[in-house]
Amino acid sequence: MSSKGPVQQEMESLLGAAFPDANFVVNNDSASHHGHMGDDGSGESHFSLTIEWAGFAGQNRVARQRAVNKALGDLPGQRVHALAIKATAPGEG
Numbered sequence: 001m002s003s004k005g006p007v008q009q010e011m012e013s014l015l016g017a018a019f020p021d022a023n024f025v026v027n028n029d030s031a032s033h034h035g036h037m038g039d040d041g042s043g044e045s046h047f048s049l050t051i052e053w054a055g056f057a058g059q060n061r062v063a064r065q066r067a068v069n070k071a072l073g074d075l076p077g078q079r080v081h082a083l084a085i086k087a088t089a090p091g092e093g
Contacts, residue, residue: 030047047080051068052090056087057089065087
């Protein structure tokens with residue numbers, strides 16, 4: 001098992017600050033995209049995020065994804081080529 005890189009650590013820190021008491025997992029999927037478009041060779045270009053937070057209750061999928069992207073600042077689109085987001089409120093599947 002590899003250690004977390006600086007981009008993943010920064011993502012986790014930003015998410016923890018923006019979504020207090022959220023349960024989330026950031027997965028580095030970059031190895032499965034090695035050599036593909038957007039692979040910058042850093043080993044931290046493609047991620048997936050699963051986040052459950054009570055504050056998402058009543059928000060649609062787009063609003064939740066916008067909130068996550070806002071929390072991550074310049075990471076998506078700048079230092080992270082791809083980020084798959086699954087954002088739910090407690091009790092949702």
